[in-house]
Amino acid sequence: MTAEEHASANPSSTGCVTRSGGDIEGAWRRVVRRRAFLGGLGLAGAMGPAAALLATDAGAASTAVTRGDVAILRFLAAAEIVESDLWQQYNELGGVNGGNPSYIAALQNLDGDMPQYISDNTDDEMSHAAFLNAYLASKGAQPVNLDRFRRLPSSRATGARQVGRLTNLQHLDVDTSWYTRYRSAENPDLGANFPQAITIRNQPAIPLNDSETPPGTPQPVPPATAPARRMQAIADTAGFHFAFIEQGGSSLYTTMALKCSSLEVLRIVVSIGGTEVNHFAVWHDKAGNAVVVTDPVTNLKFPDLNAAPLGGETFQTNLIMPEPCDFLREGLPECSVIRPSTVADAGAVAAVRAFTNDRLFEGQPDEFMDTLMALAVAADAARRET
Numbered sequence: 001m002t003a004e005e006h007a008s009a010n011p012s013s014t015g016c017v018t019r020s021g022g023d024i025e026g027a028w029r030r031v032v033r034r035r036a037f038l039g040g041l042g043l044a045g046a047m048g049p050a051a052a053l054l055a056t057d058a059g060a061a062s063t064a065v066t067r068g069d070v071a072i073l074r075f076l077a078a079a080e081i082v083e084s085d086l087w088q089q090y091n092e093l094g095g096v097n098g099g100n101p102s103y104i105a106a107l108q109n110l111d112g113d114m115p116q117y118i119s120d121n122t123d124d125e126m127s128h129a130a131f132l133n134a135y136l137a138s139k140g141a142q143p144v145n146l147d148r149f150r151r152l153p154s155s156r157a158t159g160a161r162q163v164g165r166l167t168n169l170q171h172l173d174v175d176t177s178w179y180t181r182y183r184s185a186e187n188p189d190l191g192a193n194f195p196q197a198i199t200i201r202n203q204p205a206i207p208l209n210d211s212e213t214p215p216g217t218p219q220p221v222p223p224a225t226a227p228a229r230r231m232q233a234i235a236d237t238a239g240f241h242f243a244f245i246e247q248g249g250s251s252l253y254t255t256m257a258l259k260c261s262s263l264e265v266l267r268i269v270v271s272i273g274g275t276e277v278n279h280f281a282v283w284h285d286k287a288g289n290a291v292v293v294t295d296p297v298t299n300l301k302f303p304d305l306n307a308a309p310l311g312g313e314t315f316q317t318n319l320i321m322p323e324p325c326d327f328l329r330e331g332l333p334e335c336s337v338i339r340p341s342t343v344a345d346a347g348a349v350a351a352v353r354a355f356t357n358d359r360l361f362e363g364q365p366d367e368f369m370d371t372l373m374a375l376a377v378a379a380d381a382a383r384r385e386t
């Protein structure tokens with residue numbers, strides 16, 4: 001399905017989008033309808049001055065970029081800015097120089113190196129965003145700036161800077177189906193669906209304040225007190241959220257690579273995409289180490305994924321290498337690949353949808369969603385020109 005078809009699948013109308021309540025799917029549909037309306041104006045109309053900019057490098061044909069290349073890179077820059085914002089929140093609280101000892105201790109129950117990995121992942125995302133915007137500028141294209149939307153509240157817990165945020169990590173619905181998907185021989189691009197490994201609804205992935213999770217609380221395994229259980233469930237949620245974000249990046253970059261025209265842009269996309277896969281692989285391993293706990297506030301349960309009735313091919317925690325799966329079409333042998341990798345399942349619009357369903361943008365205004373969706377629709381519309 002093309003981006004236009006994707007958008008047109010919903011009847012055209014515009015409406016007010018509210019993300020403070022639970023009607024995420026309804027809010028999403030309204031955003032897509034508005035995009036369908038803008039699509040009718042043509043991409044240049046939808047994107048403004050940046051879309052009108054067809055950056056070329058007359059002196060070096062091999063590095064000339066097309067309008068589609070610019071659209072791909074602009075959406076990826078936006079996605080990296082979003083990633084950087086959420087990773088910075090994790091880093092402030094749980095990174096190697098993080099400021100919340102109890103959160104750090106709970107994360108280290110998944111792996112002693114978690115703070116280092118969080119800090120390095122944060123650095124990577126910031127480098128991706130900065131590079132993509134600098135490259136766009138070097139080609140005469142408009143970089144992406146989402147600073148005006150940094151208005152969401154920070155955590156009040158010790159360690160969090162009190163600054164405006166782009167993303168919400170304080171009440172997430174984390175899709176954990178990536179865990180069962182990568183253990184399956186089926187492929188979402190061929191219509192397969194996958195169960196959640198853990199059902200995580202309306203759960204913080206960072207500590208909210210110091211009253212329910214005092215920052216000096218010891219975090220033994222198993223956690224001995226209610227505050228320790230709460231903090232461990234928050235850290236376990238973060239562990240699954242890390243992998244959710246990075247598997248999305250792995251699929252997005254794979255999908256965008258197929259649309260690049262310039263070999264240099266293709267080099268950028270596959271080279272950054274490789275690090276997203278690297279991130280995902282690490283977080284996939286760590287999520288399986290989530291501590292068995294029940295959150296005393298939300299009743300969220302992290303069970304033993306290796307014990308009956310779980311365990312086996314679908315849940316065993318050390319099965320972190322991607323299982324060979326169906327790929328491209330019937331009749332071909334199973335192949336161990338990134339999945340999904342189609343525009344419908346893993347394109348730019350699909351990425352925004354996944355972020356939205358994650359409640360990552362809860363509290364953001366219509367203008368933010370319109371800005372992000374304009375970039376996404378343009379990226380999905382890009383076509384490889386040979």
Ligand SMILES: [Fe+2]
Pocket residue numbers: 080083124125128249276
């Ligand atoms: Fe990235």
Ligand SMILES: [Fe+2]
Pocket residue numbers: 083125245246249276279
């Ligand atoms: Fe990433």
